[in-house]
Amino acid sequence: MHKFQNCFICSCLRSSRMQCSAEDLAHHLVAEFRKQWFPSELLQNPDNLNSALQEVSVPVMADDRISLTEEIVQKTRMRGTLTWAPPTFQIIFFVQPTNRRSDVIASQHFLCAGCGTKIEPRYMKKLRYCDYLGRYFCDGCHGGLESVIPGRVLNNWDFARYPVCHFSRQLLDSIWQQPLFKLTSVAKNLYSQAKELQRFRELQEQLVSIKKLLSTCRLSDGVLDEFEQLPAHLIQELHLFSMHDLIRVKKGQLCTIAKALVQSAVTHIDICELCQAKGFICEFCHSEEVIFPFQRDTCTRCQDCRACFHISCFRDESCPKCARLQKRKKLQEDINL
Structure with a gap:
């Protein structure tokens, strides 16, 4: 065993300058194993060697407490041969290069x-x-x-x-229908290439925000049931798609459903007192209009305190809520002193 280990280590050192894949390394290991462990008559007869390679019995080193009759024999099977292995399950995110x-x-x-x-x-x-x-x-x-x-x-x-x-x-x-593709990780530039996908992204962001609001309203069960028209993962996590989702975006199907859901939800929010109570009043213009974060065309949020304001009114350097919080914090520090 020590002889085999030393030979394999030396062989690896000799090939350290070469970049090899895991498959190449496995083939190299098997080749070294064959040289050290198989009798010369097997090496001279390819038929016997191939059959022997398919199943190799390796005795486990037993300690002093285990008798020889209790030693475990581990059997390993090779997939394929030294020059071929069957394809394995893998998700490929790139386009295969064009080669001769x-x-x-x-x-x-x-x-x-x-x-x-x-x-x-x-x-x-x-x-x-x-x-x-x-x-x-x-x-x-x-x-x-x-x-x-x-x-x-x-x-x-x-x-x-x-x-x-x-x-x-x-x-x-x-x-096909499994949500395996996180676009921000595997396709960062896809939103800029596909207008349909960018449009659905905007609707999806609205729906995620709206659903959080509706989930706190005891009168919104009927509206929430309509959200089942979309796969659950599209409402729970942004940018996560299946191939089936993407082709439906391409055909415009998901955008149509998402737009109808937004309209239905907004109709409920406009007339629901419980939902209106969870909205914001713009502290710059002090308008009586109740605004919500999902109204992305007209509203924005402070990145620090997350309060909601009209886009046309908001000035980042003078957020009223941030000013109040800082004043309150300073007052609390003075009291503690």
């Missing part, structure tokens, strides 16, 4: 990326490209199905359908 077919297939060691079948170079043109994984597949793993690609939506607002393999199609179908 021959270069990509060569990087796959002339194997189908799905099943590992060996492909003769003269049959390269028969392989089918998966736009999601950026790999080539045989016709058994790629039936020519198409799907919307998340990376193209997040980067280019592109909802066209592109060819994908069976594995990718199943993966994309399974996450």
